[in-house]
Every structure is written in structure tokens, then in C-alpha cells.
Amino acid sequence: MATLDITPLRSFAAVVAFSGVRRAADALHLSPAAVTGHIRKLERELGCRLVIPDGRGIALTSDGDELAVRARDIIAHHDDAVRTLTPHDDNGILVAATEHAAEFLVPTVMSLVHARHPERPVRLRLTRSAHVRDLVDDDRADVALMLTRPARGSVRVAPVPLQWFAHDARPSEDLVLFANPCAVRHEALASLGRRPHRVAAECVDLTSVVGAARAGVGMTPLPRIGPAHDGLRVVRGLPPIPDISLFVATSARVDTSIRQEIVGLLRHALSGRVDAA
Structure with missing residues (x-):
């Protein structure tokens, strides 16, 4: 076997x-x-x-x-x-983060943690924000990035804009969403109000969400950080989706100065990425 x-x-x-x-x-x-x-x-x-x-x-x-x-x-x-x-x-350090932070924000955090604690192994877990909060509450995550509802001891980093994306940029009744629990899904569906819609696909990871939207299955809500994923374009003419907030939490197992450095780096990164989007 x-x-x-x-x-x-x-x-x-x-x-x-x-x-x-x-x-x-x-x-x-x-x-x-x-x-x-x-x-x-x-x-x-x-x-x-x-x-x-x-x-x-x-x-x-x-x-x-x-x-x-x-x-x-x-x-x-x-x-x-x-x-x-x-x-x-x-003696390792666990960095837990929402998948939505993976491409543009997590590498910055990982590099900082490696630089500040070069003698300790650093592990990465990418998962849903709800699960990141569980890891913080169970005292297992040493650095945590999560959306919308913070865990205990969290610091709010910045608001994160959300937009609808699709293969052809046209509004559609068909949606591609993360399976629950998902803060982005909740805010996006609430923004549609009474507008007709149908959940055409539910996915468990970001790659599957982007792949389904790119294949034309439907439009999907994503954080507006940096350029759109290859093959996806912003959908115009829909009600705006409220911003969500990014939070950071750290444990007592990392230096107290690290959280301040992480918050500063992330605020800078988010400002630049949103401006460029």
C-alpha cells in the first residue's frame, strides 16, 4: 500500500x-x-x-x-x-491563516516570523477563519490571521474590500461559493438582497473556487487584494459587498513585538494591494 x-x-x-x-x-x-x-x-x-x-x-x-x-x-x-x-x-511556531490571505499576505508573515525566530521551526496551516479562531482559542496557533469575527486577544488590521469576479465579467444568477462556514460567503449573499441567485457550486478550498469561476460555472466573491486571478474579471453593476475586517492574534510563545511588526507590515501590504487593484 x-x-x-x-x-x-x-x-x-x-x-x-x-x-x-x-x-x-x-x-x-x-x-x-x-x-x-x-x-x-x-x-x-x-x-x-x-x-x-x-x-x-x-x-x-x-x-x-x-x-x-x-x-x-x-x-x-x-x-x-x-x-x-x-x-x-x-518548540515550533504555528502560523494559521485564512486561505484568502495566502497569496499576498502570508509570505510576508512567514518571512518575518522566520527572521525573528530563526532557531525555531515554523509551520503553516491555511484553513477557514472559523477554524483559525478555534486554533487561537485552543492555544495552538502562535500567529493567526482571520476575517470578520476575531478570536480573543485579536488586533484589527484593516478593512478588506470584497468584489464579485467571473470569467466574462457579466452578472449571473449562478454563484460559486465556499461551503459554510465562510465570512465572505455570508457578506456576499446578504448584499444580493432579493436579487435572484442560485448556488451552482460549493467548494472547500480557494483553488477550487477560482477554478470553477474561471470555467464559467458562476461568479464568486473574493477579497480585492492585488490583481484578479488569471481568467477572472470584476463583475460590475451589482450591489456593493460590505468590507470585511482582517484580524491578527499572537500567542505568548512568540515575542510580544512580533504582533506589532506583523500588523504594520500587513497594513502596508493591504494599502498597496488595494490601491493597485
Whole structure:
């Protein structure tokens, strides 16, 4: 029977979240060649293709879609087991973040944490904001980025604008949404009011959301940070979606100055990305 190593799975999950090898490598502090090697190792072990090139990034095959869903759970269970069974020996730092922050914000945070604590291993978990809050409340996340409803001890970073995106930029009744719980989904649906709409697809990760919208399944709400994803355009003529807020929380296991640095860097990054959008 094939076995899956946790390190290649982490690389695969990061490639899915960041929609590309180079950005995933930057966040994980690995070389692109190492991350590519991890993906190839998984493909050899499983005997199937997981990712294919797609513009400037990657797309998942049907097998890649299947593994993306399972990899998230495998990594979460692995990390929870390690932390539960070795609570006094685990000197690592866990950065937990909403997937919506992955491409433009998480690499900045990861680089800062690596620079301030070079002697400690840094792990990354990308998940829903609701799950990030759980990790904070359970005292497992050391640095946490979440949307809308903050965990205890959180600091509000900045408002994040939301917009509808679609393949052809035309308003549609068909929607592509994250499955609940999802703060972006809630705000977007509320903004439509009585406008007719139909949930055409529900997805569990950002790559699947973007892929479905790019394929013309429907329009999807996304944070307006930086340029649109390849193949997607802003949909005009719809009621505006209220801004959501980005929050940061840190644990007592990281230096107290790090949170202030993270908040400052993120505010600067958000200001620049929103202005450029």
C-alpha cells in the first residue's frame, strides 16, 4: 500500500493554497525545486497526476482535487496529534491563516516570523477563519490571521474590500461559493438582497473556487487584494459587498513585538494591494 509523507503533503497543500510552486516555496522557506520534488514524490507514490500548468499558476486534476480535500485533514490531524502528545518538546511556531490571505499576505508573515525566530521551526496551516479562531482559542496557533469575527486577544488590521469576479465579467444568477462556514460567503449573499441567485457550486478550498469561476460555472466573491486571478474579471453593476475586517492574534510563545511588526507590515501590504487593484 502507498504511504504519504507529511512533508510532501505540506508542500502540496501550500501549492494548492498559493496556486503556484514559487509562492508556496517562498512561504515554506524551501526552494521551488524542493517543492516540485515533493509534488513529484506524491505523484509517484499515488501513481496519478495531481497538478497541471495553468497560466502563471497551476490547476488541480480530479485526483489533485481529491487529495487537496484529504491533505488538509491529514495535516491537521498530524499536527494536533504531535502537539497533544509532545506538548513540552514542540518548540515550533504555528502560523494559521485564512486561505484568502495566502497569496499576498502570508509570505510576508512567514518571512518575518522566520527572521525573528530563526532557531525555531515554523509551520503553516491555511484553513477557514472559523477554524483559525478555534486554533487561537485552543492555544495552538502562535500567529493567526482571520476575517470578520476575531478570536480573543485579536488586533484589527484593516478593512478588506470584497468584489464579485467571473470569467466574462457579466452578472449571473449562478454563484460559486465556499461551503459554510465562510465570512465572505455570508457578506456576499446578504448584499444580493432579493436579487435572484442560485448556488451552482460549493467548494472547500480557494483553488477550487477560482477554478470553477474561471470555467464559467458562476461568479464568486473574493477579497480585492492585488490583481484578479488569471481568467477572472470584476463583475460590475451589482450591489456593493460590505468590507470585511482582517484580524491578527499572537500567542505568548512568540515575542510580544512580533504582533506589532506583523500588523504594520500587513497594513502596508493591504494599502498597496488595494490601491493597485
